[in-house]
Amino acid sequence: MFRTDPETPDLFITPVDEVFIRNHLGPLPRLDRATWSLTVEGLVERPLRLDFPDIQGLPQTRLTAVHECFGNPLRPDVPTRAVTNLEWAGVPLAAVLELAGPRPEARHVWLEGADTGDFAGESGLSYLKDLPLDQASAEVVLAHTMNGEPLRPDHGYPLRAVAPLMFGTNSVKWLSRIVLAADRPDHLFTTRLYTRVPPGGREAVPVREKDVSSKLLTPGDGSSVPAGSCALAGYAWSSTEVTSVEIAVDDADWQPAALDRRGPDPAWQRFRLRYDLAPGPHRIRCRATDSAGRVQPLTGDRNAVHEIRVVAGAGSPPAGRA
Template structure:
């Protein structure tokens, strides 16, 4: 493990009050555990309606995962850098699906939240996402806790879906309905928006797997530091493990940073490089490579390399 430097305090778990909030459909719905329920319907042998107490009685799991906003679906190539690392507590979706018994023709899982509103010229929408049944069964968790406390209202209280290897748009908040179906749903948030063509491809794909990405957290962008040897540090993440991070200062070469291995959970990985900063202004960049061989692009896409500017000052 990389030891924490006093200049760069360890923020491995993002405090709940610092986790970003993104809503498409206006104010969050007012739900509580006494009246909330989750329906499981469609191509299942045994349609279900679970209340919160029944959900709590199922097998529980706890894991840490990167939670990243894909960005504005109307501007899908613009970087947002909205990312956090959160410990989730909840019930594996597979446990609930086992109770319902998916029928052989079921191929997709639809996840629907209780929020309603207007977006992109359409009125009366619900927030609806879909995933292939096999992927949803393997990794989605119905979470009711963040960092050891109940979900807060703006983070999906009382229950949300969490798809830990995917962008946050797939982790539906205020979850109240699960539908198993043979086909994908035609909906603004499934087939019209949150789609893209990946580099080197021509097929339009739904936004799911996270890109390889990294972010510098120290020094602070726009700040000042004493000239001399300083720690340049941050976090890197991907849908799989990040295998390398490089840092470049000004027009210098890309230098390999020290990188933590990823543990058993899909969390972010800390990197650091100690580097001499001469007095004056500096541009610092970082780029990551993942186990699939993907490299952050220098420019032009939502996961383009992160860049900060700092000024090194002479002591005294």
């Protein structure tokens, strides 16, 4: 998922070869761009069937965004920390919907992939997600390119949805069908899984916007470093801008780290702190806060603070640069 080489702590874009792969259904669809098509139907004035040249002929956009797996929907509180930062190119969903002409009663967008199979005791499923129409129109991109190259088969070739402010479960791969509807679909992956009760809430809501999170990358977990000044660095991300990151070593107080601002795209933000490590073993933790006031919990949730353990001592390899 990450490179943890202390000489390359600033790896901002995740190489495609290191991007995680998560699939619910199988076997994976092997689609031919020459015969693939995308249908747009339901509550629209003009139902569509678009082939790949049609997609290429629409207005194109590019963005850099964090792509994060929510985790196993059967264990929603367990941290997975599967996260990458990627460059996407494709067509704004809004351009496709403008061609179709949503009817006034349309409130939801259903996104369906070409993958089918069995999951959690249910058979004959397709992968289906839904989003509010207004939000999907404003945010979702139909991507055909990742990091400057066509999508690979495992990542949704030839076209996938990318919901850049949301968990990856909403970024449907192998996109084959878009439906506009007045209501949400009752489906395993929409109303029965990928839901959770938010802090202070009583009712389950769909898993959509990313939590505030952070991860230490330098030094690597379990590594040996020289005693003395050590560069501690990593990345933080959220559905909104991260405003601060703190680092704690062992039982010492939390210290503010230097944090890069987030640019116009919803990419992750690098943080770093130089710290004097005494000889011996150490536990190092990081904690992020975002502009919505959300703070990573210390324990007990999927975005609980990340920690690494290192040993500081004479004769260890260099500990990287801040």
